[in-house]
Amino acid sequence: MKNNGRKIISIILSICMFSSVFSYASVPNVTAQASEREELEQKLEEINNKLDSLKKEKSETQEYINALDEKLVYLRNEYELTQAEAKNTTAQVEKLENSIEENTVTLANTKEEINTLQVNEQQLRTEFDSTYEDYCKRIRALYVSGNFSSTLEFILDSDGIYDFLTKLEMVASVTRRDSRLLKKVQKECEEIVATRNELKQKEQDLTKTQSILQSDTANLKVQKVNLAEKEKEMQKKSETIESQQQEANALLLKINNETQHFGEFHDMTQAEIDALDREFEEADKKYPVTTTTTTTTQKHESDNTKPNTTTTTTTKPANPGSSYINLTWPCPSHKYINCGFGDYYGHTGCDFSTGGKTGYDVVAADSGIVMISRDITCNRSTCKKSYHGGGYCSYGRYIVIRHDKLTKDGKMVYTLYAHNSQRYVSEGEHVSKGEVIAASGSTGNSTGPHLHFEVRVGGSTSSYAVDPERYLP
Ligand SMILES: [Zn+2]
Numbered sequence: 001m002k003n004n005g006r007k008i009i010s011i012i013l014s015i016c017m018f019s020s021v022f023s024y025a026s027v028p029n030v031t032a033q034a035s036e037r038e039e040l041e042q043k044l045e046e047i048n049n050k051l052d053s054l055k056k057e058k059s060e061t062q063e064y065i066n067a068l069d070e071k072l073v074y075l076r077n078e079y080e081l082t083q084a085e086a087k088n089t090t091a092q093v094e095k096l097e098n099s100i101e102e103n104t105v106t107l108a109n110t111k112e113e114i115n116t117l118q119v120n121e122q123q124l125r126t127e128f129d130s131t132y133e134d135y136c137k138r139i140r141a142l143y144v145s146g147n148f149s150s151t152l153e154f155i156l157d158s159d160g161i162y163d164f165l166t167k168l169e170m171v172a173s174v175t176r177r178d179s180r181l182l183k184k185v186q187k188e189c190e191e192i193v194a195t196r197n198e199l200k201q202k203e204q205d206l207t208k209t210q211s212i213l214q215s216d217t218a219n220l221k222v223q224k225v226n227l228a229e230k231e232k233e234m235q236k237k238s239e240t241i242e243s244q245q246q247e248a249n250a251l252l253l254k255i256n257n258e259t260q261h262f263g264e265f266h267d268m269t270q271a272e273i274d275a276l277d278r279e280f281e282e283a284d285k286k287y288p289v290t291t292t293t294t295t296t297t298q299k300h301e302s303d304n305t306k307p308n309t310t311t312t313t314t315t316k317p318a319n320p321g322s323s324y325i326n327l328t329w330p331c332p333s334h335k336y337i338n339c340g341f342g343d344y345y346g347h348t349g350c351d352f353s354t355g356g357k358t359g360y361d362v363v364a365a366d367s368g369i370v371m372i373s374r375d376i377t378c379n380r381s382t383c384k385k386s387y388h389g390g391g392y393c394s395y396g397r398y399i400v401i402r403h404d405k406l407t408k409d410g411k412m413v414y415t416l417y418a419h420n421s422q423r424y425v426s427e428g429e430h431v432s433k434g435e436v437i438a439a440s441g442s443t444g445n446s447t448g449p450h451l452h453f454e455v456r457v458g459g460s461t462s463s464y465a466v467d468p469e470r471y472l473p
């Protein structure tokens with residue numbers, strides 16, 4: 001029983017310690033979130049003012065779209081912040097619910113233990129009462145029989161030494177029995193005291209658990225209200241984002257149609273990018289890299305054919321252009337970049353507008369293996385986008401090539417060709433520089449016919465995207 005009690009106390013203590021650690025740890029996080037939110041609100045106010053003044057000028061220009069893009073970034077950040085807060089609150093709610101569940105069990109156990117202790121105490125009292133009564137009776141009997149006020153007097157009253165010794169022997173035996181009885185009385189008394197102390201401790205535990213339960217329950221109520229508010233806020237924010245996105249998309253389409261400079265709607269989500277990144281990584285692993293080995297072999301060969309001299313000199317390849325990556329225009333008929341790398345938030349490539357028409361040759365910018373040749377078919381039942389060019393989403397019908405040649409500093413190069421109307425090559429196929437791989441189009445997330453071209457250096461995923469103009473002629 002005692003061990004069990006200690007276990008429960010230690011559980012309560014550990015819960016208290018854990019919950020206090022948790023609340024301390026979450027404090028700086030909350031402060032950081034609050035200041036981030038404040039900063040975002042400030043930025044949103046500024047951008048809204050800018051949008052208002054642009055609207056007054058009736059300039060539905062690129063500037064207005066850029067401002068809308070900026071606003072959307074802030075709105076999404078705000079949404080993510082709220083989402084993180086909601087996640088924190090959910091974690092707190094779960095923690096409180098667990099704590100309440102555990103403490104409810106603890107409370108029931110403690111109550112049961114108290115009941116058992118009370119029964120024990122009652123039993124001990126009954127035992128003690130009867131032992132004590134026995135003891136009193138015996139003492140009384142001793143005194144009553146001799147009518148003496150003390151054992152000494154009883155002994156001193158003896159006639160002659162024999163009588164004295166007999167009486168002494170009698171007293172000794174009676175005293176032995178009495179002292180055993182007295183010890184029993186003392187022991188039972190101590191047991192009662194110990195039981196009462198334990199009972200007191202348990203009652204204190206009970207009060208403590210009850211107060212923890214009470215505060216947890218109150219806290220839970222607050223957190224649940226908090227969570228409901230956050231969820232409402234998220235719902236509202238996502239509606240705002242959606243309506244702003246639609247406004248931006250409609251405007252972008254209008255301007256793109258007027259200028260014949262086509263690109264993408266600026267609404268790729270991080271989740272979509274992440275999903276594509278995983279596909280790229282998978283595809284990259286699928287085909288063994290031969291580039292490095294080839295390069296090394298070539299180097300060895302040239303070393304071997306070199307005259308054997310004692311002086312070591314650095315030998316440069318005869319034609320540097322053929323050893324390193326050297327990209328050609330991916331859409332030879334259209335070399336004008338109407339929207340460059342980073343021209344809007346999240347634009348990881350450059351756009352070659354094809355003047356409102358589709359079907360132009362898209363070629364491999366350099367030789368390499370076709371790592372990906374796929375269609376991102378739109379799932380209309382789950383797709384939340386406003387535009388689904390040709391029934392496709394995102395990059396639409398797209399191709400990724402991993403090139404044979406590296407950069408001068410030995411990095412792997414990947415190129416990506418998106419929104420094609422036709423794909424002419426399959427995954428795993430080797431293509432040479434300038435080979436036609438697709439027909440340009442406007443599939444997926446596209447405002448009109450154009451080639452979206454990306455260059456990734458050092459890795460296949462989106463974070464390795466660089467400005468293609470650094471590698472184009
Ligand atoms: Zn779609």
Ligand SMILES: [Zn+2]
Pocket residue numbers: 263264339347349350351451452453
């Ligand atoms: Zn683009």
